[in-house]
Amino acid sequence: MEIREFQDMMKHLYLKRDRERGVGGTFSWLMDEVAELGEELKGNDREATEKEFADVIAWLASLANIMGIDLEKAALNKYPHKCPKCQSSPCACTF
Amino acid sequence: MEIREFQDMMKHLYLKRDRERGVGGTFSWLMDEVAELGEELKGNDREATEKEFADVIAWLASLANIMGIDLEKAALNKYPHKCPKCQSSPCACTF
Numbered sequence: 001m002e003i004r005e006f007q008d009m010m011k012h013l014y015l016k017r018d019r020e021r022g023v024g025g026t027f028s029w030l031m032d033e034v035a036e037l038g039e040e041l042k043g044n045d046r047e048a049t050e051k052e053f054a055d056v057i058a059w060l061a062s063l064a065n066i067m068g069i070d071l072e073k074a075a076l077n078k079y080p081h082k083c084p085k086c087q088s089s090p091c092a093c094t095f
Numbered sequence: 096m097e098i099r100e101f102q103d104m105m106k107h108l109y110l111k112r113d114r115e116r117g118v119g120g121t122f123s124w125l126m127d128e129v130a131e132l133g134e135e136l137k138g139n140d141r142e143a144t145e146k147e148f149a150d151v152i153a154w155l156a157s158l159a160n161i162m163g164i165d166l167e168k169a170a171l172n173k174y175p176h177k178c179p180k181c182q183s184s185p186c187a188c189t190f
Binding site: 001002003006009010012013014015016017023024027030031034037038041046049050051053054055056057058060063064067069071072073074075076077078079081082083089090091093 | 096097098101104105107108109110111112118119122125126129132133136141144145146148149150151152153155158159162164166167168169170171172173174176177178184185186188
């Protein structure tokens with residue numbers, strides 16, 4: 001599934017609720033989901049870890065929806081098949 | 096671009112470096128990027144905000160690569176075109 005398509009699905013499912021919650025509240029949820037992912041990474045429950053990855057990309061898409069940002073376009077603008085710092089593929093940064 | 100394709104691009108660009116950094120270090124970078132996104136959301140620099148969205152999905156993909164997790168599959172397993180809680184589309188959760 002395309003990044004844009006996933007973002008559109010989140011829009012269809014949650015935009016009304018996301019808008020009501022607003023940018024601050026939705027960012028706070030994203031932070032919580034990232035923290036939950038961090039906790040799962042310490043354990044061995046693969047299925048639970050996968051669900052947390054899903055939640056992080058889902059809340060990121062929700063946040064982008066409220067902001068009116070195209071996540072796919074933003075991702076490809078910064079990462080156009082090469083490293084934005086060294087301009088190489090694969091990355092050849094020396095730091 | 097498909098979520099999987101974006102994850103594969105990140106793999107091509109950064110997997111060696113990501114593996115050397117490891118799960119803990121890469122998660123820490125992801126946290127930093129989310130915090131930077133939060134700072135940009137307070138301002139009015141749209142281009143900078145878009146770049147931070149790009150960085151968050153990029154580091155999430157890097158982390159998934161180290162873990163051997165298919166981000167697209169994980170996302171669609173949890174969000175199969177309906178809300179995982181109420182099973183409706185759009186979401187009809189009452190909480």
